[in-house]
Amino acid sequence: MIEPLILPDLVAELPAAVRMQRLVHVLREHFQCGAVVLLQRSEDCLKPLAAAGLVQEALGRRFEIASHPRLAALISRKEPTWFDPDSPLPDPYDGLLDSSPGEPLPVHDCMGVSLYGEGRLWGVLTMDALRAGTFDEAARRELQALIPLIEACVRVTRLEQENRTLRLSRTGEQPGLPAIDEHVLGHSPIITGLLEELSVVADSELPVLLSGETGVGKELFARWVHSNSRRADKPLIHVNCAALPETLAESELFGHVKGAFSGAMTDRGGRFDAAHGGTILLDEVGELPLSIQAKLLRTLQNGEIQRIGADKPIKVDVRIIAATNRKLAESVAAGDFRADLYHRLSVYPVPIPPLRDRGNDILLLAGHFLELNRIRLGVRSLRLSPEAEQALLGYQWPGNVRELEHVISRAALKALGRNGSRQGIISLEAAHLDIASAAQVNEPVADSLSATPGDGAGELASLRQFTDACQRQHLRAALERANDNWAAAARMLDIDPSNLHKLAKRLGLKAS
Structure with a gap:
């Protein structure tokens, strides 16, 4: 009997992710199959919420229903659907079961069922096996009988999330992260902590300054802040400051009136007009010319813009999110960025972590x-x-x-x-x-210890590569001397154990 294994979780106070994960593990063990996945519908896609038996990268996928005929078939029926082992329909998990780490194998047996809550489609449960005949008639009947229990787990989780949000709103506390996020992918502690921080600032009206290296996804996190703010139903206007010609930047941001300059044939609003009531994202804000920075400061101070050629300012209600890959404090020191504007923009600075962390x-x-x-x-x-x-x-x-x-x-x-x-x-x-692994990176770094330009020893490694290689070598030596005792190694290196683990993960010496 599987019911005694599931029923206790219905009344226990468990985090939603834990309850879902326990459910799929119990089902996988009971049906003796390769993988069980619980997916929630989000518009035209299905997003894995919990999975047992899939390779890790599969959890980052968003399965477009129109591209997966088996998933579309599951959604079209309320009763369990079984696919013949010879079915020509491709399985979305072909090659993704972690029970076949060597040669990727197709799924040979598959069944699943759509799940409903309050009469509306919530998502689907899928079961897959590499052995044909795993899901016989008895297994299909049992899954049919378990549907109310599985839907109850989903319903309890959803109700607990709604009750917690309501309870926290009454006490004035923050409700925390939304149950479903459409954009940001990641379960690492650094991303979980970042989203918790952003969920607090999103509900405020404070300006936010997102900083980080090129390519970390600053625009994505800006959209997350906007979509979780009180202005979510209002526009988010994206402005690439680096792409604004200096001669047109003022007009693009603040607009102009007819006759303000040659070619101004009509009144025209700027990006701040378009963002009224919502949010404006000033991407690469460090590239703004100093002349425009002064006008932007006025908008931040007074909530006003003045179109080119206009006599009177216009009130605007706009929240500002700025993003940059520059170190603006250094730009201020160099005279390239106004100190007063920097302090206005960085009321709530948020560094976005690099992918390697x-x-x-x-x-x-x-x-x-x-x-x-x-x-x-x-x-x-x-x-x-x-x-x-x-x-x-x-x-x-x-x-x-x-x-x-x-x-x-x-x-x-x-x-x-x-x-x-x-x-x-x-x-x-x-x-x-076509990328260098961590081990491959070590070789040119080690060679560069004695290399000098023009001596024939090859190109010098970057300072970051050189530093990482030295840290990696020193950490390995400490672990070897401490017989792989991390606490002892931390004492030798005079570093906090938790920081040592973080460093080891970043250097590729320890799995996350």
């Missing part, structure tokens, strides 16, 4: 890009080989998420070109990625 989030993001490329290229299945996964985790990602997206897209094209067939399971190998 996000651990296994790299695989979730890779899975997301793999699914996008699978649809784009029209192939049955795209997956990462174990060696490719290790290469991704060991690389330093100087271009961050943007670089990861490009690497996956190029690798998918290379793998398809060598495979030739779009109907099979295509594995992306480490060679397709």
Whole structure:
């Protein structure tokens, strides 16, 4: 009997993610299958909320219903659906079951069911196996009988989330993260902590300054802040400050009146007019000319804009989110950025972490890009080989998420070109990625210890590569001397143990 294993979780106070994960694990053990996945519907896609038996990168995928006929079939019926082992319909998890880490294998047996809450479609539960005949008639009848219990788990989780939000709103506390997020992918502690911080600031009206390296996704996090703010139903206007010509920047931001300059044939509002009531994202704000910075400061101070040629200012209600890959404090010291504007923009500064610090989030993001490329290229299945996964985790990602997206897209094209067939399971190998693993990075760094320009020893490694290599070597030596005792190694290195673990994860010496 499986019911006694599920029923206690219905009355226990558990985090939603824990309850869902326990549910899929119990179902997988009971039905003796390869994978069980619980997916929630979000518009035209299905998003995995909990999974047992899939490779990690699969959890980052968003399964477009129109591109997956089996998922579409599950949604179209309320009773369980079973697919014959010889069904020509591709399975969305072909090659993604972690029980086949070597040669990727297609799924041979599959069944699932749509799940409802309060009469509305909530999502689906899928079960997959590599052995044909796993889901016999008895298994299908049992799944039918379990539907009310599975839907009850979903309903309890949803009600607990709603009650917690209501309770916290009455006490004036923050409700925390929304149950479903449509954009940000990641479960690493650094991203979880960042979203918790952003959920607090999102509900305020404070200006936010997002900083971080190129490609970390500052625009994405700005959209997250806006969509979780009181202005979510109002516009978010994106302005790329680096792309604004200095001669047109003032007009683009604040607008102009007819006759203000040659070619101004009519009154025209600017980006701040368009953002009235909502949010404006000033991307690469550090590139704004000093003359425009003074006018932007006035808007921040007084909530007013003045169109070019106009006699009177106009009141605007706009929240400002600024983003930059510059260190604005240094720009202020160099005289390239106004100190008063910097202090106004950085009321709430938020650094966005680089991809190399996000651990296994790299695989979730890779899975997301793999699914996008699978649809784009029209192939049955795209997956990462174990060696490719290790290469991704060991690389330093100087271009961050943007670089990861490009690497996956190029690798998918290379793998398809060598495979030739779009109907099979295509594995992306480490060679397709064309990136240096952490171990490969060590070699040129070590060689550069004695290398000088022009001595024939090759190019010097970057300072970041050199520093990481030295830290990696020193950490390995400490661990070896401490017999792999992390606490003892931390004492030797005079570093807090938690910081040592974080450093080891960033350097690729420890799994997240």
